[in-house]
Amino acid sequence: MVVGLGGVPGAPPAALIHAPLAVEPAPVPRAAFLSAVAAATHFNALAAAVAADPAWMEATLGPAAAAGDAFTARLLALRRGTARTPGDDLALAITRSDYMVDGGGGGLADGGGGAGNKNGGPGPGPAGAVLLQVELNTIASSFGCLGGAASALHADAAARAGWPADARARLPPNSAKASIAAALAAGAAAAGVGTDGIVLFVVQPGERNAYDQASLAEELWVSHGLVTVRATLEEVAAAGRLEGAEGDGPPEDPAAPAAGRPARRLTFGGRPVAVAYLRSGYSPADYPSEAAWTGRALLERSTAAVCPTAAWQLAGSKKVQQALAGAGVTEAFLERAGCAPPAAAQVRSHYAGLWSLDPGDHVTDASPDGKSALAALLQDAAARPGAYVLKPQREGGGNNTYGAQLAAAAAAAVADLGAGGSGGLGAFILMQRIQPAPHGATLVRGGVAPPAPVPCISELGIFGAWLGRGGVGGGPPLLNAPAGHLVRTKPAGADEGGVAAGFAVLSSPYLVG
Numbered sequence: 001m002v003v004g005l006g007g008v009p010g011a012p013p014a015a016l017i018h019a020p021l022a023v024e025p026a027p028v029p030r031a032a033f034l035s036a037v038a039a040a041t042h043f044n045a046l047a048a049a050v051a052a053d054p055a056w057m058e059a060t061l062g063p064a065a066a067a068g069d070a071f072t073a074r075l076l077a078l079r080r081g082t083a084r085t086p087g088d089d090l091a092l093a094i095t096r097s098d099y100m101v102d103g104g105g106g107g108l109a110d111g112g113g114g115a116g117n118k119n120g121g122p123g124p125g126p127a128g129a130v131l132l133q134v135e136l137n138t139i140a141s142s143f144g145c146l147g148g149a150a151s152a153l154h155a156d157a158a159a160r161a162g163w164p165a166d167a168r169a170r171l172p173p174n175s176a177k178a179s180i181a182a183a184l185a186a187g188a189a190a191a192g193v194g195t196d197g198i199v200l201f202v203v204q205p206g207e208r209n210a211y212d213q214a215s216l217a218e219e220l221w222v223s224h225g226l227v228t229v230r231a232t233l234e235e236v237a238a239a240g241r242l243e244g245a246e247g248d249g250p251p252e253d254p255a256a257p258a259a260g261r262p263a264r265r266l267t268f269g270g271r272p273v274a275v276a277y278l279r280s281g282y283s284p285a286d287y288p289s290e291a292a293w294t295g296r297a298l299l300e301r302s303t304a305a306v307c308p309t310a311a312w313q314l315a316g317s318k319k320v321q322q323a324l325a326g327a328g329v330t331e332a333f334l335e336r337a338g339c340a341p342p343a344a345a346q347v348r349s350h351y352a353g354l355w356s357l358d359p360g361d362h363v364t365d366a367s368p369d370g371k372s373a374l375a376a377l378l379q380d381a382a383a384r385p386g387a388y389v390l391k392p393q394r395e396g397g398g399n400n401t402y403g404a405q406l407a408a409a410a411a412a413a414v415a416d417l418g419a420g421g422s423g424g425l426g427a428f429i430l431m432q433r434i435q436p437a438p439h440g441a442t443l444v445r446g447g448v449a450p451p452a453p454v455p456c457i458s459e460l461g462i463f464g465a466w467l468g469r470g471g472v473g474g475g476p477p478l479l480n481a482p483a484g485h486l487v488r489t490k491p492a493g494a495d496e497g498g499v500a501a502g503f504a505v506l507s508s509p510y511l512v513g
């Protein structure tokens with residue numbers, strides 16, 4: 001259970017330190033946990049259906065991209081320019097749906113912020129204890145292996161400490177490492193490149209979380225006989241080749257026809273690539289050069305099981321999450337995916353309040369251009385910033401706006417709307433701030449445990465695995481299953497939550513109720 005030491009002057013490059021961890025597991029209501037696990041396949045089906053609908057994705061993300069989000073615009077262009085023929089488009093996804101228990105205290109249940117709430121769902125109930133979704137990660141969903149190690153550590157510690165059997169049974173087994181490796185192996189089998197096909201881990205240079213990945217690579221070798229090769233996107237561009245890319249077909253035209261082109265076999269350093277597993281590529285910083293984008297395009301065009309495709313990555317964006325909460329949207333996608341209506345109801349029961357910040361999405365009879373309705377929402381956010389989170393289309397932590405900064409951004413947008421502008425926040429979404437009840441935990445960092453537990457809040461991630469081709473209509477998925485879990489715990493005062501980003505520590509769930 002280690003991470004790279006990183007950033008310590010004088011330390012050798014290979015120096016390791018334990019991953020930050022909580023001594024105590026985090027309480028999670030049992031029924032809510034089971035509902036989130038059961039929802040994993042529905043969330044996968046939903047994202048798959050979105051990824052298979054380029055027109056909806058363009059209509060939903062295009063305005064956000066045009067409102068100043070160059071990264072989203074580039075991903076949309078990548079998807080457009082690299083589309084593979086349906087049936088050729090093998091896609092693999094390792095998802096992680098993140099949740100927090102909403103206690104119902106101080107949230108939006110008190111009636112504020114109702115205007116334009118795109119969530120038709122029930123919101124925080126009086127009984128509390130609903131797991132509301134923070135976000136669905138569809139790219140580089142990390143900490144499966146270290147999260148599994150945290151579960152094992154807590155189970156072992158509980159046994160050594162003599163916990164009674166009924167208490168120990170409240171620590172659910174965590175299959176993340178085996179499940180995620182099995183999904184990658186299924187992708188390799190479906191890619192049909194032969195037994196010498198490699199699993200390409202596409203990584204960031206200097207990754208501190210390389211040992212979470214190394215543990216997965218080890219599992220791939222030991223349990224599936226698969227060889228992993230690590231490379232950055234720029235290295236993929238340098239050593240990757242698409243078979244027949246020169247000479248036997250249309251040129252690699254970024255404005256390629258929407259119907260797509262046949263996939264081509266990809267080799268890396270001369271070895272066929274069966275699976276391209278991205279643990280990079282989610283942030284603009286992962287594309288320091290045009291070569292990095294070239295590397296990504298090679299993956300997109302290949303016969304490999306791409307985890308994820310650009311379409312799947314976009315399906316996990318904040319703007320899509322907000323749009324899916326709109327009346328009937330989740331229901332329509334899940335119906336198309338062949339999921340019965342109770343699936344949509346279950347998915348929706350996990351939605352927090354989500355609002356578009358594009359005036360065009362707030363048009364009503366009383367607000368024909370949507371501006372006054374959006375201004376009313378933003379006025380509430382400026383007055384009660386603790387009830388909201390402001391989010392851009394970014395992944396990886398540290399990007400959101402809270403509190404006083406949120407109030408200032410909302411007030412500036414209100415002023416802009418008043419002056420005839422569009423508010424300037426069309427590339428962002430506004431989200432209900434989930435308000436978990438604190439629990440005590442001892443957070444161990446850098447080998448040092450504080451003398452006593454401190455008030456903390458925890459976030460539960462449920463992993464899912466999906467493999468399929470041809471999108472909706474291309475037959476049922478080859479794989480759609482829950483794939484383990486992860487708990488991250490942070491001091492109650494902290495806004496952001498990433499472990500790699502230094503805010504949170506690893507933990508595991510203790511099922512209560």
Ligand code: ADP
Pocket residue numbers: 098100134135352389391394395396397398399400431432433434435459495496497498
């Ligand atoms: P990223 O893609 O950068 O990880 P997230 O949406 O997961 O963005 O937000 C980062 C962190 O901020 C989360 O892990 C969580 O701790 C906190 N956070 C995000 N949204 C909310 C919310 N609606 N309510 C409370 N905390 C939130």
Ligand code: MG
Pocket residue numbers: 098135137396397
């Ligand atoms: Mg996140």
